[in-house]
Amino acid sequence: MKRIIDAGQLREIARQVRLDIVEMLYRAGSGHTGGSLSAADILVTLFFGKMRLKFGEPKAAQRDYFVLSKGHAAPALYAVLARLGYFSREELFTLRRFGSSLQGHPDATLTPGVEVPTGSLGQGLSIANGLALALRLNGTGQRVYTLLGDGEVQEGQVWEAAMTASHYGLDNLTAVLDRNRLQIDGRTKEVMSIEPLARKWEAFGWHTVEIDGHNHQEILDSLNACEQVQGRPSMIIARTIKGKGVSIFEDQVKYHGVAPSKDEYEQALKELAA
Amino acid sequence: MQAVAKESTRVEYGKVLALMGAENPDIVVLDADLSGSTQTHLFAKAFKDRFFNVGIAEQDMMGTAAGLAVGGKIPFASTFAVFAAGRAWEQIRQTIAYGNLNVKIVASHGGITVGEDGGSHQAVEDLALMRVLPNMVVLVPADGPETRAMVRWAAEYRGPVYIRTGRLPFPVIFDESYRFELGRGHILREGEDVTLAGLGLMTHHCLEAAELLAAAGVSARVLNLSCLKPLDWELVVDSARRTGAMVSAEEHQATGGLGSAVAEVLSEFYPVPLKRIGLRDIFGLSGKPEDLLAHFGLTPGDIKNAALDVIARKQK
Numbered sequence: 106m107k108r109i110i111d112a113g114q115l116r117e118i119a120r121q122v123r124l125d126i127v128e129m130l131y132r133a134g135s136g137h138t139g140g141s142l143s144a145a146d147i148l149v150t151l152f153f154g155k156m157r158l159k160f161g162e163p164k165a166a167q168r169d170y171f172v173l174s175k176g177h178a179a180p181a182l183y184a185v186l187a188r189l190g191y192f193s194r195e196e197l198f199t200l201r202r203f204g205s206s207l208q209g210h211p212d213a214t215l216t217p218g219v220e221v222p223t224g225s226l227g228q229g230l231s232i233a234n235g236l237a238l239a240l241r242l243n244g245t246g247q248r249v250y251t252l253l254g255d256g257e258v259q260e261g262q263v264w265e266a267a268m269t270a271s272h273y274g275l276d277n278l279t280a281v282l283d284r285n286r287l288q289i290d291g292r293t294k295e296v297m298s299i300e301p302l303a304r305k306w307e308a309f310g311w312h313t314v315e316i317d318g319h320n321h322q323e324i325l326d327s328l329n330a331c332e333q334v335q336g337r338p339s340m341i342i343a344r345t346i347k348g349k350g351v352s353i354f355e356d357q358v359k360y361h362g363v364a365p366s367k368d369e370y371e372q373a374l375k376e377l378a379a
Numbered sequence: 380m381q382a383v384a385k386e387s388t389r390v391e392y393g394k395v396l397a398l399m400g401a402e403n404p405d406i407v408v409l410d411a412d413l414s415g416s417t418q419t420h421l422f423a424k425a426f427k428d429r430f431f432n433v434g435i436a437e438q439d440m441m442g443t444a445a446g447l448a449v450g451g452k453i454p455f456a457s458t459f460a461v462f463a464a465g466r467a468w469e470q471i472r473q474t475i476a477y478g479n480l481n482v483k484i485v486a487s488h489g490g491i492t493v494g495e496d497g498g499s500h501q502a503v504e505d506l507a508l509m510r511v512l513p514n515m516v517v518l519v520p521a522d523g524p525e526t527r528a529m530v531r532w533a534a535e536y537r538g539p540v541y542i543r544t545g546r547l548p549f550p551v552i553f554d555e556s557y558r559f560e561l562g563r564g565h566i567l568r569e570g571e572d573v574t575l576a577g578l579g580l581m582t583h584h585c586l587e588a589a590e591l592l593a594a595a596g597v598s599a600r601v602l603n604l605s606c607l608k609p610l611d612w613e614l615v616v617d618s619a620r621r622t623g624a625m626v627s628a629e630e631h632q633a634t635g636g637l638g639s640a641v642a643e644v645l646s647e648f649y650p651v652p653l654k655r656i657g658l659r660d661i662f663g664l665s666g667k668p669e670d671l672l673a674h675f676g677l678t679p680g681d682i683k684n685a686a687l688d689v690i691a692r693k694q695k
């Protein structure tokens with residue numbers, strides 16, 4: 106697939122993906138609004154601007170892999186996968202319904218393009234490590250990407266995996282951390298502080314950078330730069346705003362796991378209109 | 380008396396795995412700082428690039444194994460059963476079982492015959508924890524040939540498998556022609572009055588109990604139900620129909636493992652008097668394996684008494 110490296114074009118795709126996310130969640134009547142919107146620019150840039158993928162071929166040989174460690178952002182991932190031609194856009198609006206191939210959290214056995222099931226936080230980095238080890242053994246130059254939440258790094262397994270990636274020098278792995286500063290029960294710094302975050306990853310042996318997670322050019326540049334790093338894994342800490350793109354959802358704890366009401370939905374459509 | 384050949388299921392796993400490493404380049408092995416005990420060190424020595432020690436991090440090990448499977452490898456992940464099934468249960472549940480991934484968990488030191496390390500290290504609930512997971516196959520080999528066959532089978536089968544090995548050597552009962560078949564139990568001895576069903580070490584105790592019963596004029600059918608899941612329920616029902624009474628025996632809690640599996644089948648399809656030999660809602664202890672087996676009522680004599688008990692119940 107031809108990569109899209111124009112920031113303006115990526116921004117436009119992200120706008121459409123946000124519209125899809127809002128539509129999906131509104132129709133489903135439940136789901137994770139804030140964390141899906143905060144990750145939209147990262148996922149769009151990664152999938153359309155960076156990863157080696159084939160349109161309409163979720164199982165293409167030699168593809169790059171992605172693990173959505175913060176599995177509750179499934180709507181954002183699904184919206185991207187539909188645009189990759191893995192399934193129809195119409196299917197997006199069956200999200201969370203009985204019989205749908207789009208489960209509340211990613212299910213690799215049902216959804217084309219979902220590589221592994223996630224949803225229980227703290228586990229995706231280990232899986233990404235295993236994939237990176239397998240791909241390195243194969244020697245095909247394929248890469249692995251994963252997206253973590255900032256609350257998620259409170260899970261101990263994340264740091265087990267951080268050690269493993271560094272110990273095995275997994276330079277074919279790039280992790281992105283959606284640093285939106287919120288989790289379910291409040292602000293990360295109030296629930297369980299995770300700072301100094303960048304220094305933690307550095308101390309674990311990771312190449313670590315901090316960027317604006319809504320700036321498509323910065324996201325793309327950092328993904329490209331991380332690909333050049335040798336002998337160690339890379340961590341991109343992406344500063345984001347939870348609920349980004351719809352003013353009423355932005356930086357609001359309460360929109361973590363609530364779908365938009367009718368009024369909120371209409372307002373969101375207005376704000377996201379071209 | 381002629382000395383019986385003995386083999387440890389744990390050691391035989393390590394040996395066959397190292398052989399398979401040469402035959403199949405897709406096999407990779409993970410351990411969590413117990414490779415000497417689980418015997419994966421043999422593979423590690425021969426295939427350095429395909430062995431991954433993740434340190435003392437069992438949860439990370441299961442996730443890493445899952446990723447290796449998604450990447451097309453055939454990972455064997457090993458640690459003590461108590462940590463594999465216990466510490467990493469949710470990782471196994473959420474990724475390996477839920478995703479139906481091709482990960483083989485071979486967990487050593489199952490049961491109380493771990494001995495001196497005590498209750499913290501004796502897995503007596505791992506079979507229950509694994510058996511309840513959809514997609515998971517649960518196996519407990521009874522000797523060396525069965526271990527080798529199961530491990531070889533697991534590498535060919537696509538999907539998650541849990542194999543429990545033991546610390547102690549057991550007598551060899553199968554010969555080298557043994558081939559493992561999923562969902563098949565084995566009749567090791569024919570009998571009419573009662574069925575004794577075991578797995579792992581307890582299969583041997585069932586055989587010894589059958590000898591004791593024979594001396595008392597009672598004839599016992601003995602089953603090796605080493606394939607705990609999927610269970611050979613037809614063999615269980617057939618045995619119940621034929622002998623009218625049953626004893627299950629396992630180095631595990633009497634709930635959740637083989638005893639429960641047999642009870643589930645019997646109560647649904649062919650109820651007969653049943654006694655479950657296993658730990659009765661209690662943790663293990665430090666001590667010599669033989670002292671512990673006696674303490675927890677897992678000896679051939681205990682199985683014999685249970686058999687007499689269920690036989691008496693059926694005659695009422």
Ligand SMILES: Cc1ncc(C[n+]2csc(CCOP(=O)(O)OP(=O)(O)O)c2C)c(N)n1
Nearest residue numbers: 140177224225226254255256257287288289
């Ligand atoms: C192991 C586990 N514990 C709890 C939850 C429930 N949960 C879902 S999302 C969430 C908060 C996640 O916060 P963060 O990682 O910061 O994600 P974001 O704010 O980007 O949505 C929690 C606790 C879970 N999914 N998994």
